[in-house]
Amino acid sequence: MTIKITPSYKEISDRKVKARDAKFIKEWLAPESILPDSSVKDVTKWIKESGCLNDLELEITEADAPTIIENIKTKKWRAVQVAEAFGKRATLAHQLTNCLTEIFFEEGLQTAKELDEYQDKTGKTKGPLHGLPVSLKDNINVKGHATTIGMVKYCFEPEIMDTDSVIVTLLRNLGAVLYVKTNVPVAMMMPETTNHIWGNTTNPMNRLLSAGGSSGGEAALLKLKGSPIGIGSDIGGSIRIPASFQNLYALRPSFGRFPTYGARSGLPGLESVNSVNGPLSISLESMETYCKAIIGQEPWNHDAKVIQMPWRTVELPEKLNIAVVVDDGWVRPVPPVRRGMNIVINKLKEAGHEVIDWDPEDHLRASQIISGFFLSDGGVHIKEVTEPTGEPFFEYMKGYETATELPVSELWKLQAERTTLMKKFLDRWNATASQTSNNKPIDAIIMPATPFAGSPNAKFRDYVGYTSPFNMTDYAVGILPVTRAVKDLDLKDPESTNHSKTDTTIWEDYDPEEVHGGAVAVQVIGRRFEEEKVIEMLKVISKLLDHSDI
């Protein structure tokens, strides 16, 4: 047996975690003794019941963004009170799920103080988000802080950022209060949130389950109301998977609608498919407030890739035409997800909307193309970042270790195929007009965001084929919470469909007891750049659902 020297990555990570922990405000931490034992799975009600927050702090942190903004405007609440309440709650959320990375509560409080002073002095608010705390995924650069994206090399100098991402500049202009960044998987390229610095983020609805990824820290924090609105990013499902795992609302916008410039990418320079950022929240209203505020800043004057498109008013038809996919033919969703889809379908029909089937014929290929793009540099960049510290590859990331780099001529072929497939999706979308009773094409496709109602930590099976086809098409996609897994309702299927090896494995893995309480959410997929319409559809469909226990 060889004796190994502790690899340098461990030392750096330990130092980084200690540095973060030193930034917690001591009085805000719950004593270890009162924290729920790790055997307690569902911790979503713990904070409220713990006594750690007073009534006002609870009232503030349970409010949605419009309410917070309005109450600060009228001085019912001050920005500092709001920042404190969310800072405390974020601290507790972290203690329960390990969701935070960079912590800058003091800066947030300072910003809030300045906002209060500004308001007192001028009688005005600084901007449409005056005093609103906003949490950020740890790929977004904030001046003076690291952006680790879960990679050890990025922990310390010279990797402390000296400029803000464009989205941060806009948030500051709007009067938002920034106070935390949240955990992600290595390079943001896994659907579970774990890495060699911060470790794993668990799911507050069932801590045996993963928070999902890559915006998993955000999703766990938001679920526990440690933030009213958070920003995630999505290149293959990274907003949608964690949002669906935590039953949040979320929006994956089309590329070019929201500013992405100056954020750290796991695969910088990749453009065959573009990472986008978008909001996640327990509140649809909070999400809409965020979108209007950001677009209202004319982000096209700040990010050269954003298009000149103001936030538009959309009127939905009374009767929506919806196409659905319950099973994509490659991986059948587990029983609670299928039950969730049926709830949505039945509610839509009851309300008089028309439901037709969407044939997922090209989804698998679309998903393969996206994977091909991710791996097209043969993992050269990822290896450049991991090698200096010796941080090892997680099993899920092995593809980046072993991939063969493509020559550009091969990439061009893959890009050309993708363009053809985008056109086919568009034509098929238009052609649904021949299947609906009003001869209009569908307004949306509704389908699961993953085959899972949560997946046990470290066990996410290698399949993002429910989300990544819409990165390929670049459609605007919303996440709609539906219900939770119930062990007595969502029994194991008697037989596997054997669609594929992954499908069989997932069938074998499925344990109703294990995923009990896991989230069931679906995607509401609009056309490219139909962000406004997607939000309107989320509103309409949400009203049909019973959300009393999501």
Next chain:
Amino acid sequence: MTIKITPSYKEISDRKVKARDAKFIKEWLAPESILPDSSVKDVTKWIKESGCLNDLELEITEADAPTIIENIKTKKWRAVQVAEAFGKRATLAHQLTNCLTEIFFEEGLQTAKELDEYQDKTGKTKGPLHGLPVSLKDNINVKGHATTIGMVKYCFEPEIMDTDSVIVTLLRNLGAVLYVKTNVPVAMMMPETTNHIWGNTTNPMNRLLSAGGSSGGEAALLKLKGSPIGIGSDIGGSIRIPASFQNLYALRPSFGRFPTYGARSGLPGLESVNSVNGPLSISLESMETYCKAIIGQEPWNHDAKVIQMPWRTVELPEKLNIAVVVDDGWVRPVPPVRRGMNIVINKLKEAGHEVIDWDPEDHLRASQIISGFFLSDGGVHIKEVTEPTGEPFFEYMKGYETATELPVSELWKLQAERTTLMKKFLDRWNATASQTSNNKPIDAIIMPATPFAGSPNAKFRDYVGYTSPFNMTDYAVGILPVTRAVKDLDLKDPESTNHSKTDTTIWEDYDPEEVHGGAVAVQVIGRRFEEEKVIEMLKVISKLLDHSDI
């Protein structure tokens, strides 16, 4: 000495030219005997004076698109009359400049006949372009015809297209009459229009000069009024260079505004910089009519890469802020171009607009990045197309023969650099606000489209650095005709600036006698997606200029 077998490419080319020539309508051809001798340089007035067209045909072909459409609507002219007039004139234009490739006059006449019948029967027109002839660059697919892009392999079956490009579908829906396609350089990757099938297209303003490229066939045809509006494409300057060489109006839109799907690319799958298509015309009104009609068709429902952005009404400020570049520091424009810039600058100032300088500091690097993208596949694709027929490489294309293919990781670096540079351009544009008297940023940059007022056939020096930076930034750019080169005014500079080797060569080449009568046009560069504003600015600035002899 080795005896060579005639290479197969020659046989194929000869056969292709014969096939095209057989498609001319005999009665429309001018007898060889009356055609101007090749020593006649300026043939822009020849058609009108030749007697080949009758008065009505002259009236029709001298009209702009709105007039043609209106006169067909009121039945003053019938669509068939219009199609005949332009067919005849296009035939003559071809005899003068060698501008046509695919010819389908019979189909155009048949379309026109059906349009007339439709109008007679229904009392309505088919669409906003009912009866308007539109010429197409030979990269646009028309069902039943080849799309050679100047490459021998694409001449015959199995390369006869079985579907239309999206832009063609829209034109047919709008009631346009399609009748010709126009010449391009090999793969559309040279700034002069020549290839091994069709040969060289000359410039009707001075046939010693090149028509420019790659949309050179279009530009020559349009200059001779063989078409009221034509569609070119631009990935490095391919609309703007020939438009400026023929003193036409033209628009290079941002990518995603006009549909490009289903056209043949010289470098298919290249997306680091995107080819766009846009209109060229002698008439600004014709160009605007075309833009409104195409965007009115909601092209985003036909091409998955077009964004949902209707044609917008734009109100210009009374006083424009304009930044200018007279010399980019790498290649100084020849004297007539500098004189043209001075005309524009003086007229702008006289009219009360504000003129400041734009520092072209990053133009050279932008231009190099674009070249890097073109060559990033190491010419693999181009060689795949040339090798089967053995067609040789033109000198200008040698780069594609010798380039080294990049691995994807290197491409990503170049793309990341481009994104950073796009942001820098945007920030610098915004920062011009500090230089203007009303503290508003510039409305446009005005600069030459090439350093040349036309360049002698086969002598275009390797520099497209006046156009390609705006492919990198993806800005909306218009071409504005200004004046013509005058041998007695545009004397050779006493000394070279020696900016660069290319600069010195161009100085050595410059011969006022040779380029006499050549066109002088400039670029009017707006921000990304500001197509409407660019057209409005072209209107305003055109009115300041004396266009009596362009």
